[in-house]
Amino acid sequence: MEKTYETVIGLEVHVELATKTKIFCGCSTEFGGEPNTHTCPVCTGMPGSLPVLNKAVLEKAVAVGLATNCNITRNGKFDRKNYFYPDNPQNYQISQLYFPICRDGKVEIEVEGEKKFVRIHEIHMEEDAGKLVHDSFTDTSLVDYNRSGVPLIEIVSEPDMRSAEEVIAYLDKLRLIIQYLGASDCKLNEGSMRADVNLSIREKGSEEFGTRTEMKNLNSFKAIARAIENERERQIDIIESGEKVIQETRRWDDEKGYSYAMRSKEDAQDYRYFPDPDLVPIIVTDEFLDEIKSRQPELRDEKRIRYKEEYSIPEYDIDIITNSKKMADIFEETIALGAEPKKVSNWLMVETMRLMKEHDKDADDISFSAKNLAKLIDMVDKKVINGSVAKEVFEKVFTDDIEPEKYVEENGLKTVNDEGALTKTIEEIVAANPKSVEDYKSGKEKAIGFLVGQTMKAMKGKADPGEVNRILKEILAK
Amino acid sequence: MVITDETIDYVGILAKLELSDEEKEQAKKDMSNMLDYVGKLDELDTDDVEAMSHAFPISNVFREDVVTNGDDRDNMLANAPEERNGCYDVPKTFD
Amino acid sequence: MDLMSLTAVELGQKIKNKEVTVKEAVEESLRRIDALEKDINSFVTVDKEGALKQAEEVQKKIDSGELTGPLAGVPVAIKDNMCTKGLLTTCSSKILGNFVPTYTATAVEKLKEAGAVIIGKTNMDEFAMGSTSETSYYGATKNPWDLNRVPGGSSGGSAAAVSSEEVPYALGSDTGGSIRQPASFCGVTGIKPTYGRVSRYGLIAYGSSLDQIGPIAKDVRDCATILEIICQHDDKDSTSYSEAASDFTSALVDDVKGMKIGIPSDYFAEGIDPEVKEAVLAAAKVLEEKGAVVEEFSLGMVDYAIPAYYIIASAEASSNLERFDGVKYGYRTADYTDLHNMYKKTRSEGFGAEVKRRIMLGSFVLSSGYYDAYYVKALKTKALIKKAFDDAFARYDVILGPVAPTTALKCGESLSDPIKMYLGDIYTVSVNLAGLPGISLPCGYDKNGLPIGLQLLGQTFDEKSILRAAYAYEQSRSYKRSPIAERGL
Ligand SMILES: [Mg+2]
């Protein structure tokens, strides 16, 4: 009988924290910039330089720990992880092994209606490495330390996931929590969120774990799903051919669709961790913890409940809107400016989603302001513009965040509210279309649509369709 | 403790040191003697002792999250053995 | 006038009184260095041009009243493991043979702010690993009392420069005795402050949890005066302590009445030279006669200090010295096949034998399977050593003992047997493990005329007690110049 296998997956997720400065020095974390212009003796490993911890890093790490139900370590330390590589200027990375800042957390995920918890083993703080670029002209590598020392948290899960879907649900859960906290923008494709996948397989029903491999260089959800499938198959092949899986680190090549071992006899994988004597213990006091707790914003799950109670909009809309902190923020801000929740939700669910698709943008990339959306909704409410004009104006709001009032004014898009002029136009349309008038009068209610359309066209779209309908019906009833 | 060739080679990989055969023999002897000597610590019962990293209590030393460093690239790069395009130039790291 | 025979404070006073210009002082220092370096080799770099330029600037500030401190205008030599902006900083290693820092160590910066004129950078054991100053890539430093002997180490260049009167004072660093032992061998005075007193920013690390910068000078007053300048909190060093009093010169009173002084009997057991023992105990007698309560006691843990020290220092060093890799600064090997070959060749060619020995040991004790047995065990031993001192300081204000078991050794004598060399640090390393302050000052001479050092140890952040005891003792005797200083040029 053919054996069935279960995939066992644990994740190591690195998240770049959104601080102004690096973890141990006063260099800017700003992205881009000429190579090595955001560096100093500390983050380039100059002799005699010393690290001093950025308080904001600790605050953000603790905030993430609290939001993922972790225990916060009251007496934490930093350790050195020793290995030689040019992107690592000291040839050790300052990280946490023995007393990570957070431990024993969990988050709930949902896949196809099934809910389960993924446990978090620990979250630790550490420094990012520099960037290496290959120079094909000289066949050497060039090192840029601008990213060296950018603060990271590494979130290590227990091996609780069993499929790519669960992995993606877990990553999405983490992304939302961290974005809501404002701790990071968590962009997988830009590297501010990176996941290494630890995967092993075992026969279904077995309690023991198989030998795991660690997969690196996964830059998208798609790559993660493909790499998981590929690695699962690879391990099954090895086992079925009677051989043993080797515990190793592998690098995923998404273009070629396979992974390869990153082994070298020069990499002993013996990191000789020991407490960094240049840094002092971190004592997390009750006061510190209370302060972080008091600053914790409303997270997604709480928002969902509140939206349902407060705004009575459909659950589906709530899910979409809260799936991005950015979108939820715009939603709430627009309401705060006086717009009706249902209307705001509609603009986000319909026009915004359509334009996002059209412009190939994520919710996180939305750049229009709540102020201009609120203004637009208000103009529709006050019948300053009609619905179709509003859609046209919104496109401009979406792309350029224009001020709707000014735009409408400059482009002459205001609805004509002069009843006399409207009545006159309608009378002309009625006179010019006897066939439609007859159809209507003989009971074909739909025929009025054509007459409304003709009127709108004659008014260059600037009439209120409701008004047109009302006046038309009055005239036709005569 | 006897230090084998394998151990010396392994430590050489960790420490990125390449020893000549002669140096290796000396290193084996030195390390072995030194480990025997520091083995003296085994005489101490330290089961209930907490490892001490810093000799006096100091904790929670932080920086505020404020940018204080400007661009000093050219001066720093002046020390680089090999430099190219504003970067440190090293033997290629991947193929 | 023999300007360099003055103490730093005396010279500072003469400059302040306009009896001497800064330029005269600097030129005299440079003249002596010029004449003596071929024999002593206490410097790696002499910054003649820079020093003369500084002299002019400092003089202006003194004249305008901007600089009024006791050491304004006084030349100083800096151990070559402290970074100095724009001035070669080698750690006496080939691997940093061309390293010009873009920043200055905080302690040096504090001296500069106080008007010090930096004459140059002193020779040392490579990366401060040694007790003889013979492991320098730039040649050994010689002892001004006997050119066939070592000046001690690792701050041998700083001690020899002061003892030979090339400079009035110098900065050294002390990880396991590296200020106190060369001060003792060269017949001058040096202090290792409490760990955390002086910022380590810009000090090229050897053992980060043990390293501490301190002064080497002719007398206790100089040392206290220098300490007042360099002991300041620094935001750039997480282990820099801010809360302890630092009015050190107020402790310079010739009064030890009622002071409780403990003498560890364990320091006088086997291995100590009888002449050293005699001189140190005679010094204790002097303090007793001045009214101190002197008592012998058993400190304990003495034999475990060196094993614990070498594990901790080597482990930290193995990691601290990983950054010397031929990528960002310093030496890179000429020929290499790939990245790892470049690392290995650069480091193997760039480091000397003793440095490699300690890196190998340190890498081993941290490696998988050995960390608990060696490194953690050593950290626990450190806790026990600290406790032994805490118990002692519950009873005594000051602990008195020798600095080293012997006077200055002959050149080349100790390098052949590392463990024997390490044992020479038996009275000094435990102080670093426990983070305590310690002072070394001359207390006599052996039959060869070589200086013997007295060591006084204090409780954490209590430099004042040891300064007071040292000052009181010093009043009973006069400063003896080294033969080279005595001889004149
Ligand atoms: Mg990590």
Ligand SMILES: [Zn+2]
């Ligand atoms: Zn920096």
